Amino acid sequence: MGDQKIGMHGMTDSLNWKRIAIGAGLLLMAVYPLIHGDPYIMHIFILFFIWSLVASNWNLLMGYAGIFSLGNIAFLAIGAYTSGILSKNLSWSPWLCILLGGIASMALVTVFIGLPALRLSGIYIALLSLIFADSLPTILTQTRSLTGGAMGLHDVPPLFEGILRIHSYYICFALFLVMLTIIYRTIHSATGLAFVALRDSREFARSLGISEYREKLKVFALVSFLTGIVGGFYVHYLGDISPTTLTIEPFLLTIAMMEMGGIGRFPGAVLGAVIIVFGNEFLRLAGTLRLALLGALICAIILFFPGGLMQLVDWIDTRIAARRRRAHG
């Protein structure tokens, strides 16, 4: 996957190689279940769709809006738990529950992190969101009758009766496309430009009449809503969720996806997710050393390869441009 997306730099075609690579990647994802359709690999693909969306949302918050949130897994967990509990206990339609899960995530996050964060900056938001995510498992174990406590929530109904993995695959693929489009449009909208302006020079942005509070709240609401929705799909696909989702491992995996792809670059988190989700399956062979390797990977990327995969893409771009210039004399 990753190789297809970035490995086409040999082309001297006048067409943009990146567009071709993205098209080829999407085409592969669209037809994979039809031409090969191994259930295990489809499962990994679904996980890739889900986690790449979590990482892309996080990247929108952290890379573009410059808000150091460390609690995005909690957004996912709130959406997933809300949706799971509602559809299991009240037997409402999972689709409605997913939407409600997104709204619940948006409401809780905006009240507990977004509003305090309006007065705070940098490191304080990082600490607040980390401690927010950290206190959730305690709350979950305290409300055992509703959330299943430490054992987690089981037997969450699927999206519809008799769903097959291929259905889940295409549903998650559609979610992947829709949500990436929303994120892309947000980045390139006035809001996205405002984020970039605020991140690069707050005074300049303010002098242009950008309201920092409004933009910050907007991005918190959007990111927590979208991540909550992803959480809903996650829980209805897997059928169960437990407080282990909030442990260090998913958190680190998502951070690694963003770092690997390149912080603050749009498709970066998706590229990172390709490597991390598929690589993680191989890493299972390393057993207990897996987390150590993951930590080492994050350190190594930051020290030696700070721009991530997007840096590689840029490098290929400059090489192609240089070659073309030489060819034209």
Added chain:
Amino acid sequence: MTLILHPGRSRSPQATGGSIGRCTIKDLLYALVSGLISGSLYASMALGLAIVYGVIHVFNFGHGIVAVIGGYLTWLLLSQTGMGLIPAVVCMLVMMFFFGLLIFKLTLNPLLKTPNWEFSTIIFLLGLGILLENLTLQAFGPRVKYIPPFFEGSLKLGFLRVNWHEISIIVIVLVFVVLLNLFLKRTWFGKAMRAVAQDMDGARIVGINIQQTFGFAFALATAVTGFSGVLLGTKYYMTPHIGWDWMVKGFVIIVLGGLGSASGAIYAALIMGIIEAYVTLLLGSLWVWPAWFVLFVVILLLRPQGLVGGRTL
């Protein structure tokens, strides 16, 4: 970040707690004493964070594992080489100091020169923390380890009964804080650290080597944190994962005290220790974490600059 609560090895009766109606004056007094004890432990642990943030303006997200490594090193020296407690602690302090210096020179120093340093140092230290945590796990296994108490027996004051060990912890932390204060105020390196913390450009103008001071501060903080790990290991138990909980508590403490203020961290640690003891007594130990979160939000909303805001180190 697994959130399992650690009621600890505390032998005070407040560990069971959880009933508002049944607590007597005696319980309340016990809670106060045990809050002071855990508060002084937290103070020793939060100092390292405050020093690093105060001087380098880096938030050490790998702080917890440093304390754990300090505890484990001491345990190793005690159990494998048959050293006495004091030589083992001194050995550990020297090793941790050079370990900190090495980490700073090899990784943080180049990272601080990059444009996005604030963000990359956080993620880097987080990754490093996980790496070290899991290496510790590989080396020592997941079993719980204890460091034996410094003194046996207990002191009886009327109906109040306090272990000598816990009294010694309070005394050690007090002496330690006084020594650290003397170091910061009287020695050349300490003054250089404070100068860098207060005004980096001014410090550079009067000829202080910033890089060297940064490295020294990080190494000192690593040694101090390692020492706090020893104290924590005698009071509670140690596993490779427990560093996270200590670290998150340390975060709340130094925010309450004012980021980068060493004296603020000490006051805040005592306050939080006592609050924690009363929450455990009145609501039960499961409410300790939500209480820390709620307090943290309240602090941030009411006084984000902390108790002693504005002053550095």
